Amino acid sequence: MNARPRGKMILADGTRYEGFLTGAAARAGWNGPVWGEVVFNTSMTGYQEVITDPSYAGQIVVMTYPQIGNYGVTVDDNEKSATAARALVVRDLQEFFSPGPGRTSLEAFMVKQSLPGLTDVDTRAITRRIRDKGAVVAAIGGADARDEDLLELARSKRLDRAERLVANVSGTLNAVHAGESGRAAVIDLGVKKSIVDNVRRLGVTTQVFDADFRAKDILDGGFDFVVVSNGPGDPADIPEVVEQVNQLIGRTPMLGICLGHQLIACALGAETYKLKFGHHGANQPVIDHRTSQVFITSQNHNFAVSDDIADHAGVTITYTNAADGTLEGFIDEHRKIECVQFHPEASPGPHDCRFIFDRFYEKAKEWNHAQA
């Protein structure tokens, strides 16, 4: 029995899931309903990193692990100070959390962050639905919301260019962090804090640029390398960013991560496409073709770069997803580009690939040295 108000989620295909509202949605005066694209995430830990990851902007996140909130939230684990996801859907939101240094309640955090939630729903059923039918838009409302209205809302909306997803999440980390030696620029398309942290870990002075950066500013800035960050949505929706990225190619070493990887690929002339339901989790196996090693990676993307990128001169495919064979990374030694679809900064997820930052930095220094 739940003391929470009743709620429901209706998918654009008409499927209906009943549950109880939680978080911001359980507060009096919640301005629901809310809509978003439904994605499921299979990480068993790291719900806080997920809901604060700006890449989830516009999305309703369904956690496949049924009990969420077990260890509360801790300020250090925020990937951004505000949540980006539109809603969180779980099987069983835990009211109590295991105490630990700095931990507070997830539910209270959701209220504070205005993040609506729906609990007590069969999240496996939703997952199987998305797996079989593909990503879909849905609307979440309270008991008083009419099913037809929610359905209409879900059907009428799309996560398109008009949502200005990147613009909405970019910018809040805009800052310069002093380091010991070397300088790095991070282009924030909704960057995760842990990417900035991993760059800073290299000891470089790190400057974060907004999504509306000018390539010229970066080229004039005397940076040793540029990181193009993760972010939400379809790379095709932001041609203006691709254009700026294009101007950087070959002129500074570039590390692209997730959306950044897709944008650099676009700048090189490659195609991107939407996956059926994407990769969202912390257990995605990726093969490094250079060594045959397998890494377990953290991922969060609905779009992918076409394998055709290998047709472009100078580009070598470095990583492939061991589960579905999709492209996970490429390198262009000549143009000083290294790109990965997965998240080497993890958070949440395995640390298997954190070395990518270090290795890239070493390589960037070599490239720059050769240039000079």
Next chain:
Amino acid sequence: MPRLEGIRSVMVIGSGPIVIGQGCEFDYSGTQAIRALREEGLRVVLINSNPATIMTDPDMADATYLEPLTFDACRAIIEKERPDVLLPTLGGQTALNLSMELSDSGVLEEFGVRLIGVDLNAIRRAEDRSGFKVLCEEAGLDTPRSAVVHSIEEAMHALDLLGLPAIIRPSFTLGGSGSGMARTREDFVRIVKTGLRKSPVHEVLIEESIEGWKEFELEVMRDRDGNHVVVCSIENLDPMGVHTGDSITVAPVQTLRDREYQLMRDAAFSIMDAVGIWGGANVQFAVEPATGRMTVIEMNPRVSRSSALASKATGYPIAKVAARLALGYTLAELPNDVVGTIPAAFEPSLDYVVVKIPRWNFEKFRGVEDVLGSQMQSIGEVMALGRTFNEALQKALRSLESDWAGFDTVELAPADLERLLSTPSSMRLFAVKAAYTAGLDTARIHELSRIDPWFLENLRGLVEFEKRVRAQAFPPTREFMRAAKRFGFSDRQLAGLWGVGEDDVTAAREGMDIHPVVKMVDTCAGEFEARTPYYYIVYDDECDVESDARRSRQAKKKVVILGSGPNRIGQGIEFDYCCVHAAMAVREMGCESIMVNCNPETVSTDFDISDRLYFEPVSYEHVMAVVRKEKPAGVIFQFGGQTPLKLLHRLAAAGVTVLGTGVESVDRAEDRERCHELMNELGIMHPPCAFASSREAAVREAAKIGYPLLLRPPYVLGGRSMELVRSEEEILESIDSALRSSESRALMIDKFIEGAVEVDVDCVSDGENVVIAGVMEHMEEAGIHSGDSSCVIPPLALEEEIIAEIKRQTVRIARALNLVGMMNAQFAIKDNRIYCFEINPRASRTVPYVSKATGVQWVKLATRAIMGEKLDMQRYGETIMPDYMSVKVPVFPFEKFPGVDSILGPEMRSTGEVMGIGETFDEAFIKAQFAAGYRLPKGAGVFISVANRYKRKVIFPVKALREMGYHIVATPGMAKVLRSHGVPVRVVHKLSEGDQGIIDMVEAGEVHLVVNMAWSRKSIEDDKFIRLAANKMKVQCITTMAGFHALVLGLQTLSGGPLHVESIQNYNARLAKPAARETAQGEVRAAGEAA
């Protein structure tokens, strides 16, 4: 990278008998690995002394040696088989230790055998406490502060530095044997002394106490290229201080932030790299709750109890993958069997919660306190899957078969509450409930128990919800009912709370359209479409199976097989063996087998064994849910021991089709009175018996029947609470507690036939024809539980006519019962009279042993009969009497319970068994003795103390021992008798009378064998302290004449030459080919045809 070159044959060492700390999980892992190795086209050579295992089935490995797991036997096998490689990681610590011995002694080098999977030098470091610590430090990891000592003086010095409480762990012992926590200086000295003695290298580790810290385990795989994955993370509900085998554990981890979890994962990988494993390992961690400080506790570089649990919890076949990694494959090259499209280089994601609860048997060991510590004491375990911790926990509690319907209320004295919270025991969970009920808050309960508040709050949620259930009128609203079911409350549990019948709750629930749904264990939380038919049942919205079934429209006939639940004394691996064979037979017949069981250690819960596996409690509601979903042609009840039989009545009444022996027949065999009527009708003698439900009636009936007598509650397995009484005085002493321990408050009083020879018979019937599978002669006289007796096939000393008559009687009983399937009957023979004293209308504990001895897989035959096939009397009509001898010897857990008397009696206490095969009885017996772990070094001291009636009988065996060079020590009376027969004896007093007493000698290691045969209850009591001392010092104690005789004969045989080893395939090949048998004779067969 492809597999290593030059491997054509591989030797695998099993783990031997089921003992505490090393259970049937190694059969599960070993069987899976052997199948994988054979799929690789390799010749597999296996040694394992445990006949109840699936891995020792003759069609599993190419050459299977049911030989003792000793250095000599392994060496002989290696010399004979010349395997290319040895895979040492599948048979627990036993196999790892043996492999090290074989390596150190140069045997592997001598015969050119390579070790695969592990680097022994690295293992040695990881296994040795101090080495492991250094290894961790080199990897930059934190470990508890500690000191390694080799003497009590060094230990006292270490104590000054580390302080109390302190943990003491001997190096290289099994299941934490000999380890303990010291809170006082006295405890400290005592435990260190024992530990030094127990450690084969005379070394113990003394550690800072991290008691009360949170405990975690990771199951990790690593390949030759250094790729790794974590298959499963496990969090212990019981914090540090309770052996992980005795802890309630949960998967995946519940209370770690991702950041903390990932650091743990990194640490586990560092250790794996340092040890250089190609395969799987288990790494244990402790985390200090207040600071988050993480320390590494230990690593097991092999498959383990935890890896079996992890495999079942995730669906990832660790042993199979580990075996292939050992051959040199990489994780990326191997497929994930569950989701064929992804590689084994994958970390399972769970969308359910798994709870494991251990099963203890403290009631079997009088004098043992129910207190848990660093030494494992549980006999078995159950696992349950739910969508929430609460649901999984309640399912697990039901699975235990301790008669709990869920998180029930157990009456506990309020005064004991705080102690029960702070001192871990099998009842702690219930103490938490009692504490909440008594008004304690989470903070206080946490302070006392150190259980993480997250677990406590969930338990509190259950307690609170139960209050609301009680306050609710029946029937409740649909919404309420749905919430209750989603919390994991069973219909039976709710019925109890509402004071209505279970059927009422079920009917109301179904009327509200609330039904359980089936979810799949797919390793990937639904992300990919999986093909593995591994399911669990929960109260949620969508059913995975219906939609899947629609897709594949199964037309095959379905058969549900009910498993035997958790291992416990009296119902162990033998029944799982039977269930596995039944599933195989059903599949071989082209039907679909559906297994229902909840024991994560077993082969039956390997999803490869059946067409569909339901990991569920074997209880009415859950089995009915399976039946409703699957709509099988019927359910087989007779292979899971007493567990399925208990459900027979209700399931049959609910319309379930019973395959095999029906309700009426089972009733007739199990109901004592009806059974006696049956025997009277058939003219079969049975010991006189009576019922009594009061003290007075018992004494009256006892006088009528005449002493000695056996007292027992009706309907029990494993002789629980069974007692032998020899006089009115003794019955008066026992009667009150016996009545109390009987659920029905009634007692059976059986005439005990003193000095009788006991015989077990297993048979198979198709409803008309009856085939005798085996006739086993017990070595111990009547009075010792059949499960605790050694026995031999073929019978050793029974006359032909007696055997024939026993078989005839068995056939008559089976016929009269309209038996379809298996039956076990037990007989006592005295003065050429045959008494039948027990009939079990199901497969029995001895079936695997009989199958191994006779070369016939009887369960498969029985399953075919159950499925309607007629027995091939041409082939099986004549009882198989092998020309070799097979001896089964039980194995006891006394060394884990130092305060328990090891004298055998009518209550079963063995945990497992071993088998020895030889040309002669003596050879087979001594092999079995070695297999059971007994050793008698040359020239050792043997202490003899027997009741007067045995004194004459022991003279010759003692003389023989002396002639073999053993030193005889005896009490004055015994010594006098022996000396008069020319045996030199050292006299020792039982009690220290100024002089050195026997206890001192035992403790000083001067005596290696104690022969102690008591008669009256008084003499049993009088000598108890000797047996206890022997037990404490791991000195074998023989308490039966038969056991003593056999041991001496065996030792004589052994002194004649080296150990001869032979594979079971070769032994079985010696059995006369069925076609070549004469078919015209045999009374049994004639009887069969007459029907």
